Amino acid sequence: MTDTFVIVGGGLAGAKAAETLREEGFAGRLVLIAAEDELPYERPPLSKGYLLGSAPREEAQVHPREFYGEHDIELLAGVAATAVDVVEHRLALADGRSVTYDRLLIATGAVPRRPPIPGIDLDGVHTLRTLADSDALRAAFQPGGSVAVIGAGWIGCEVAAAARTHGADVVLVERAATPLHAVLGPELGGWFGDLHAAHGVRVLTGVAVERIAGAGRVEAVRLGGGDTIECDAVVVGVGVAPDTTLAAAAGLQIDDGIVVDEHLRTSAPDVFAAGDVANAFHPYYGRHVRVEHWANALNQGPVAARSMLGRDEPYDRLPYFFTDQYDAGMEYTGLHDPHDTLILRGAPADAAFHALWLDAERRVTAGMHINQWDTIESVERLIRAGAPVDLERLADTDTELDALARAPS
Ligand code: FAD
Numbered sequence: 001m002t003d004t005f006v007i008v009g010g011g012l013a014g015a016k017a018a019e020t021l022r023e024e025g026f027a028g029r030l031v032l033i034a035a036e037d038e039l040p041y042e043r044p045p046l047s048k049g050y051l052l053g054s055a056p057r058e059e060a061q062v063h064p065r066e067f068y069g070e071h072d073i074e075l076l077a078g079v080a081a082t083a084v085d086v087v088e089h090r091l092a093l094a095d096g097r098s099v100t101y102d103r104l105l106i107a108t109g110a111v112p113r114r115p116p117i118p119g120i121d122l123d124g125v126h127t128l129r130t131l132a133d134s135d136a137l138r139a140a141f142q143p144g145g146s147v148a149v150i151g152a153g154w155i156g157c158e159v160a161a162a163a164r165t166h167g168a169d170v171v172l173v174e175r176a177a178t179p180l181h182a183v184l185g186p187e188l189g190g191w192f193g194d195l196h197a198a199h200g201v202r203v204l205t206g207v208a209v210e211r212i213a214g215a216g217r218v219e220a221v222r223l224g225g226g227d228t229i230e231c232d233a234v235v236v237g238v239g240v241a242p243d244t245t246l247a248a249a250a251g252l253q254i255d256d257g258i259v260v261d262e263h264l265r266t267s268a269p270d271v272f273a274a275g276d277v278a279n280a281f282h283p284y285y286g287r288h289v290r291v292e293h294w295a296n297a298l299n300q301g302p303v304a305a306r307s308m309l310g311r312d313e314p315y316d317r318l319p320y321f322f323t324d325q326y327d328a329g330m331e332y333t334g335l336h337d338p339h340d341t342l343i344l345r346g347a348p349a350d351a352a353f354h355a356l357w358l359d360a361e362r363r364v365t366a367g368m369h370i371n372q373w374d375t376i377e378s379v380e381r382l383i384r385a386g387a388p389v390d391l392e393r394l395a396d397t398d399t400e401l402d403a404l405a406r407a408p409s
Pocket of ligand 1: 008014043046107109274291292293323
């Protein structure tokens with residue numbers, strides 16, 4: 001009898017785990033269960049190249065269709081897993097079938113939050129998570145059309161940029177004082193706000209949406225201060241929640257996602273979790289960290305696969321994130337605290353700079369750049385060096401980042 005390994009979730013984490021299991025020589029039965037009737041795909045293009053119409057659908061796919069047959073991976077696409085019995089090691093599927101597993105990986109990702117705003121169920125109100133959502137937005141973004149984006153986080157900002165690039169009139173509405181306030185703070189959030197304003201987006205901050213109005217179909221968004229924004233499409237981008245439905249019902253330990261150790265093992269024997277849904281113990285930070293980013297799914301999938309094979313290796317990569325908005329490309333790595341000190345290095349006015357955060361001991365906790373490619377590894381080395389840095393040298397573009405990592409002052 002050969003072993004059966006089952007992966008639930010046909011996103012990046014699930015597909016990379018399947019690939020790794022075969023690469024690492026797993027010769028048993030391998031089943032990949034994907035609720036969406038699609039080949040497993042990556043989501044970043046859905047708010048960028050694919051949404052803009054510049055990248056084909058296939059570019060988002062993790063592997064071409066033939067890959068699954070060639071690697072003897074049973075891809076059950078369009079079928080959700082509905083229940084897990086962790087004692088019997090059995091999964092129930094929506095089509096009535098059941099699958100017994102020896103090892104199970106749960107990589108169910110996240111789902112968009114839907115705040116209780118009156119009118120959110122009207123036609124023309126969108127969220128963005130799936131290829132189908134991106135298709136619907138592409139159809140909605142027309143030159144001369146008007147789009148209200150609620151929430152200026154990463155998705156909201158990218159969608160605003162895409163809608164604007166399609167020629168729509170765009171209003172970006174954010175409750176906080178700036179876009180991206182919670183993740184980047186006021187100074188950098190303000191920089192992104194200015195970027196959008198410079199591209200013709202009306203950026204409204206410090207204002208809450210009271211209701212979405214329309215007779216069957218969206219016609220306007222009413223703001224807390226009494227203002228009304230007329231629009232023919234609304235995109236709600238107020239964050240995601242880890243999709244723990246299956247895991248919670250199975251009795252796994254849940255705390256902001258599925259709780260896993262540094263080997264991505266859940267509280268149930270032979271059950272693992274990876275990607276957006278996993279709240280993993282991070283050896284570098286000494287605490288659990290849940291990361292909702294592409295690189296985390298890309299790299300946790302393979303680590304989970306090796307753990308399933310008993311080749312335990314801890315997952316200790318620093319969080320990493322990228323975004324593209326108009327002509328601004330950005331990468332961020334590390335994890336900063338809102339109280340950390342922010343140092344800018346370079347020329348924000350020219351959209352070419354680094355931002356670095358330091359803790360009270362002047363150690364770099366995180367860093368990002370705008371259009372300073374091939375430098376993010378240097379930022380990572382600076383963080384991992386874990387030594388105090390000189391603030392003036394850090395801000396001075398004549399001092400190489402790597403020199404600071406090598407020679408702490
Ligand atoms: P997902 O990609 O969410 O995949 C999980 C899959 O599991 C889904 O297809 C879901 O349908 C399926 N599933 C759930 N429950 C079940 C079930 N019971 N049975 C079967 N299947 C199930 N990150 C960046 O770092 N940079 C970016 O620029 C960036 N851009 C993004 C743009 C968009 C529009 C979105 C939505 C996300 C973006 N991200 C970005 C985040 C990144 O895409 C996610 O971190 C990544 O998709 C997580 O992968 P995952 O495999 O964990 O989960």
